[in-house]
């Protein structure tokens with residue numbers, strides 16, 4: 001990995017991690033982390049005790065001291081019991097910290113995705129990166145879990161390294177190496193050897209394994225694409241069934257799945273080489289200290305306890321120095337998760353920074369409408385959809401927007417709603433609670449029918465705002481009497497109700513919400529002309545002061561509106577009163 005890459009990951013990590021560790025929860029988080037680190041320190045201390053115990057135990061065995069044998073078995077049992085208790089609580093507290101951090105981070109990401117309609121702008125800008133839902137649900141969890149385990153692991157290995165380097169240094173003794181006519185004295189030669197061994201191992205591991213970082217990143221993306229394809233089928237079952245689209249859908253699944261498998265095979269190949277290398281590296285580390293100690297043993301300079309203690313200490317030092325080798329796969333995963341979350345952050349920031357020359361007055365109490373507005377397409381040439389349009393919506397009780405398909409009717413409404421950034425001019429809107437937009441496709445959230453009708457009012461305040469009697473009366477007025485007894489039934493209502501019924505539910509929202517302005521984008525297109533006309537009449541009766549701005553193709557609606565705005569080719573428009 002180049003130093004630029006390392007800097008990138010560190011920078012991205014800083015941005016991802018700092019928030020929580022500077023948040024209002026930081027002291028609790030630091031507290032738990034400190035306890036986890038202390039427990040790890042204690043556990044390293046116990047491994048040092050075990051290292052001493054090794055020497056004592058093997059010496060006792062060699063000397064056939066039966067009484068000391070049982071004493072040492074008891075000592076080991078006590079150390080092991082404390083070690084287990086520390087291990088259990090260390091993992092438990094680490095998980096506690098993980099869940100708290102994840103909770104905080106998920107909350108922030110969800111808010112960021114929703115705030116200022118970032119989710120919409122991302123799509124508009126074509127920056128709808130693969131599956132933001134997965135980034136929020138899975139990647140955050142992985143990021144938190146991997147960061148904690150890598151950090152705590154690193155600290156633990158550092159403590160181990162310090163403790164056992166001292167032990168190994170003292171145990172190694174001094175050796176003299178004759179080179180030519182000179183004799184070199186080396187202190188703590190075992191420590192130097194384990195250092196060289198670990199540096200070579202770390203370098204080779206990185207060489208072998210670095211491709212895994214990219215492959216893991218791609219794997220998550222391909223898995224998400226595969227899942228997304230199936231999710232789309234689930235959402236559009238009926239259309240696909242009518243078209244008998246099983247074959248292309250299946251083909252699409254299999255193509256995406258093939259990519260998932262292909263990439264996973266590459267991961268397997270890389271992982272196999274890496275595993276072979278790390279396993280060989282680990283095995284060699286067992287035999288090396290024994291080989292080095294053998295001459296002293298055969299020269300009868302040391303006892304078996306010394307050999308056991310040295311080989312254990314060498315293992316600990318080399319293990320700690322080889323932290324990077326052992327954690328390589330995890331680090332590769334961590335890098336790809338950081339990249340994905342960083343990508344999410346950057347795209348959301350770009351979406352939120354999306355500049356527009358449109359001036360929107362969001363709480364205008366003088367004017368409502370648009371003034372000298374140009375609307376463009378988001379292409380390179382910035383093709384004009386609507387040119388220099390001015391409409392005073394206060395002037396009309398009802399206005400019908402008409403024009404050929406694709407001329408820009410819905411985009412004009414998007415501009416009015418502040419959703420379309422590719423426009424310039426002035427937009428004047430009343431306060432948020434005074435207007436309501438009904439888009440072309442009715443949207444019914446998951447939940448009870450009451451929630452579906454009251455959308456976007458949040459669940460907790462629905463019963464405060466709207467009584468059951470009122471909702472039922474409105475349902476009957478919208479010819480949905482069959483639903484009055486089902487207000488509390490929780491289901492996927494967009495699957496159960498016909499398109500016409502869904503449009504009537506959306507219409508019922510107007511009567512509940514009682515806005516001063518309502519914008520209907522072909523919101524009654526699935527209804528027959530009589531029912532559509534009746535609903536418009538009812539709207540005028542129930543809410544006589546509400547101004548209506550509709551988009552429709554049907555000429556039967558012309559008589560229900562006071563004026564007509566006709567959008568024409570090349571951005572032209574005209575109003576007929």
Ligand SMILES: Nc1ncnc2c1ncn2[C@@H]1O[C@H](COP(=O)(O)OP(=O)(O)OP(=O)(O)O)[C@@H](O)[C@H]1O
Nearest residue numbers: 124377378385403404405406407408409410411412
């Ligand atoms: N996100 C987008 N990116 C690129 N082009 C877009 C986008 N949204 C809309 N358009 C284009 O803008 C033009 C106007 O679209 P719009 O939906 O406003 O048409 P419309 O008049 O409402 O059509 P219809 O009557 O068929 O609903 C179309 O050519 C459409 O392809």
